[in-house]
Amino acid sequence: MPSRDRPDALAACLRALEAQDATSFEVVVVDDGSTDADAVARVVEGADRARLVRGEGRGPAAARNLGARAARGPVVCLTDDDCRPGPGWVAALAAALADGADVVAGPTRNGRPGVAVAAASQAVTNHLTDASADGRGHVGFAPTSNVAARREVLAAHPFDEDYPLAAGEDREWCARLAADGIALTWVPEAGVDHHQDLDLVRFWRQQQRYGRGAHRVHAGTEGRRLQPPSFYRDLVHRGFGEGGRAGALVLLAQVATATGVAREAWAARRR
Template identity: 30%
Template sequence: MSPSQANNFSNPAFLPRVSVIVPIYNGEADLPDLLNCLRLQTYPTHLVEYLLVDNNSSDHTGPLIASAGEGFRHLSENQIQSSYAARNTGIRAATGNILAFTDADCRPNPNWLNTLIQPFVKENVGIVAGEIEALAGETLLEKYASRQDTLSQKHTLAHPFCPYGQTANLAIRRQVLEEVGLFRPYLTTGGDADICWRILRQTHWQLEFAPDAIVQHRHRSTLRQLRSQWRRYGESNKYLHELHGIDLMRELTAKEYLYRLSRWLLKELPAASVKASLGKAGLADLLSTPLDLFCFQARTTGQREANLAEKAREIEQFIQP
């Protein structure tokens, strides 16, 4: 029996009502696959609801959600353009004791919910993070991101300030949000770290990792998309620096850049070229360091240019309509 199968039967009586909340902006290309993954969940259907929140999409997202069928609720957040505001709309409408979050471009495994909620059997667990793996990709940049495990929760769970889970695969106990409030609705990035840090640093609730609760996520496939991703990471660093008073914004010096490039040219590239000639390395291995530096530079730009709006400091309270 696999670890995930064992988790399913570790406490068969523990089956709380779960609300799955998905913020969606212009997600028509992703919705069919996402909906199929949610329909295949092995969690008892009468104990789960799927809240799909259209965040002012301009494509066919709305009609696709409306036609999703039984078990799916179509909600809208048209006032604030932010995935966190959309998640708050879902939270306010939710009926579950456990609130699980994923994104439109994610593909949860069938056993995702079963495994994700099991740690909540412990009464002191307020947050559970599942693992995020890459969907199979063919482009150089997708292979590079897979090689780096860019999206894995292992990076955020090992954060030196305080661990956190990314909202692509996260569950929070309803009671916790009643205590600390919801996501900051005007924040555009970094909200997953912010809410986890508020919970872990202000309350007694604990975070656990459920490595077998897996969602797959698509990596960026173009340089423009990769730059945008890492620029957002930099913006997140700046916002969290201002919100929590911590220094997350180390930048590579010119000397460090030169050293990394020289090491790549003189040592890493020749070694990777030999492996490539033997069929043991690919283009992503050859270009790993230049792509690392490209990402670092994008993150630095995000850190330098981000400006936290005063409204982004606001925390929405858990008041149901």
């Protein structure tokens, strides 16, 4: 679990992990360059199963790789510090891997259903996951808030550390897995609640980052292509299903994403 300057959120996540039904697991927290490293260390010290690994502030992709290398078990589960896994999360993911899957993923739910920006943000991410489902129990994309892999699979397919932001690195990783014939098995029982601390400004910046990451993915692993018009139509419909404000924010997210794509395209040309 990468973490940076969110000790309160981290503490809530660690409490959720301490309440897991599974008994044989460890928690590796990678502090990705927090300005108040002592605060993060105190939180980790207060959790029985957790241990701390110091990162260099190079972003979540590098932090996840560092944590995976530090992990001792044959299965590596990934989540984020603003998530709260359900009690059966570890057991459900581990059971699916024991049944023969190489990489598994579960649903990430909005943990703040009364907050429009959180509902809109989660709608955007979940729509991308749902649209990638093949109807046979696999998805082409899942965010790293809720995935797990066999240790050797993750070692052979590390996250691309050239992605410095929390944007696009998970899509690139999933696309690379698919290119190597590795499917993400869907585990509906392994749910986590995502407690995003967003306001309008942070939401705009988040969606811009997603646009920048998407440009890098499209220009690299996936090739340059847009989703079909039905994808965006259904996304907007899904947003308004969360309420009028959430729907309007999903529309705004498309503008922010397009702005991020344009910014990254310009930056790439200058490079």
